Amino acid sequence: MKWNQTGQPKRKIGIMGGTFDPIHMAHLLLAENARVQFHLEQILFMPSATPPHKDHRLVSPMEHRKAMVQIAIESNPNFVYSDLELRRTGITYTSDTLEALHEEYPDTEFYFIMGADSLFAVDAWHQPEKIFQRAAILAGNRSEVPLENIYRQIEYLEERFDGKIGLIEMPDIAISSSEIRKRCANGASVRYYVPEAVHQYLENHQLYR
DSSP states (O other): OOBOTTSOBOEEEEEEEEOOTTOOHHHHHHHHHHHHHTTOSEEEEEEOSSOTTSOGGGSOOHHHHHHHHHHHHTTOTTEEEOOHHHHSOSOOOHHHHHHHHHHHOTTEEEEEEEEGGGGGTGGGSSSHHHHHHHOEEEEEOOTTSOHHHHHHHHHHHHHHHTOOEEEEOOOOOOOOHHHHHHHHHTTOOOBTTBOHHHHHHHHHHTTTO
16 A cells, blocks of 8 residues: 555545546446455546547537536546536546646555456657556446457556556446447447436437447
């Protein structure tokens, strides 16, 4: 355990970033399993405003994505909404977000949560060395990615960036935001793909139709 300058243990906070277009059950399960397995105090759910890897014209308005995140997590006191990236202008890079968090909360240990597939792309993100300097990485295991490949990639990243990576054990749930948008567009049900409150929000606002 790390300690701050006052001799108290540092807070351990997880970060769930993404467009959340929409947030779904796999997001919530990944966050909860990370919190429990790595003894995190809270998980910050942080929708991105202008992600570098997506055409912003194809991303739903932030007011909808923000509202869906808030109603999806409101019943869990360990899940906290953060508008840090929505308040920033320009492209939102993870390295910049972590730098801002460290400046605001210097006595906190941050854990950045991602899917296992992102482990094979993170070294091409903007200033990846700063990401590993400012946070430990927690990756959710996915059955379509062979476990030996994941362990090999973890070893490579830890050695290259002198970072720490943990593997989150969780059920393999094949749900994606793109699949949900497609089902909505085709008039198919997405009940139980998303929390019930989000399902009602999608129906009331006719999103992705």
